[in-house]
Amino acid sequence: MELEGRIALVTGASMGIGKSISIALAREGITVVITARTLEKLKETKNEIESFGGKAFIVRADLGEQEQIADLFRNIKREFGRLDIIINNAAVIVKGKLIDFAPDDFDRIININLKAVYLCCQQALKMMVPQKSGIIINISSNVAYKGYPEQSIYSASKSGVLAITKSIANEHQQDGISVAVIHPGAVDTGLATQARPDIDRKLLILPADVTATVIYMLKLSETAWVDEIIIRRRSAKPF
Numbered sequence: 001m002e003l004e005g006r007i008a009l010v011t012g013a014s015m016g017i018g019k020s021i022s023i024a025l026a027r028e029g030i031t032v033v034i035t036a037r038t039l040e041k042l043k044e045t046k047n048e049i050e051s052f053g054g055k056a057f058i059v060r061a062d063l064g065e066q067e068q069i070a071d072l073f074r075n076i077k078r079e080f081g082r083l084d085i086i087i088n089n090a091a092v093i094v095k096g097k098l099i100d101f102a103p104d105d106f107d108r109i110i111n112i113n114l115k116a117v118y119l120c121c122q123q124a125l126k127m128m129v130p131q132k133s134g135i136i137i138n139i140s141s142n143v144a145y146k147g148y149p150e151q152s153i154y155s156a157s158k159s160g161v162l163a164i165t166k167s168i169a170n171e172h173q174q175d176g177i178s179v180a181v182i183h184p185g186a187v188d189t190g191l192a193t194q195a196r197p198d199i200d201r202k203l204l205i206l207p208a209d210v211t212a213t214v215i216y217m218l219k220l221s222e223t224a225w226v227d228e229i230i231i232r233r234r235s236a237k238p239f
């Protein structure tokens, strides 16, 4: 896809991987709609983008709130009238053994990590299908495949993201829409500090590695696509 002048939405753009992706997209000449809950941090992302002449547009939203997701897309429609790329990246992790979780913990995590991805994909598709073009990249995790302890609800949410990705990729192939999922292992962000304090920080994947994968996908020729990429730490078990 020719990237210059495109409109992209990145969720969870206030820090970590989402911030890194937003900056990289802007460097490609893409106008990036950046969203998260923390306005101050979104402003930091925007300032960094504008420091090299890139374009960023902030829409603050709590993706756990359905109405705020609807507002986010109303804003995009009003401001730009189109959406070319969405990176569904925002997520939370709450560690713990399944036996110890409260019933509501499930809803809280699933609401942000999975239901918001479903709602954002739905809203994005409503704009992309009439355009007959669009790219959806969902950030899942290698926990979608592996059974790490103390990550049962998080893993369920990420397996759900994988399942949604597979279905909509097939539902909308004929509409000119390409859908992919990226499964990173432990990446050096606040989330990994919470999820995997046992791993030496020096061995963690960099946010820039995930970002490079997104850019690689976006720059594929019109005749090629990659459905899924798993990124692991070099020090983690292969396959």
Ligand SMILES: NC(=O)c1ccc[n+]([C@@H]2O[C@H](COP(=O)([O-])OP(=O)(O)OC[C@H]3O[C@@H](n4cnc5c(N)ncnc54)[C@H](OP(=O)(O)O)[C@@H]3O)[C@@H](O)[C@H]2O)c1
Pocket: 011, 012, 013, 014, 015, 016, 017, 018, 035, 036, 037, 038, 039, 041, 061, 062, 063, 064, 088, 089, 090, 091, 092, 112, 139, 140, 141, 142, 183, 184, 185, 186, 187, 188, 189, 190, 191, 192, 195
């Ligand atoms: N780091 C890893 O080891 C790792 C590994 C595999 C997969 N991943 C995935 O990569 C993605 C990014 O993770 P990360 O490591 O960059 O995490 P992070 O540094 O904790 O950033 C998470 C982002 O999500 C946003 N967010 C959280 N709850 C939200 C809500 N209710 N509404 C709107 N935005 C919300 C946060 O912004 P606010 O707090 O400002 O709302 C933040 O921008 C996630 O999908 C994660 O599951 C990460």
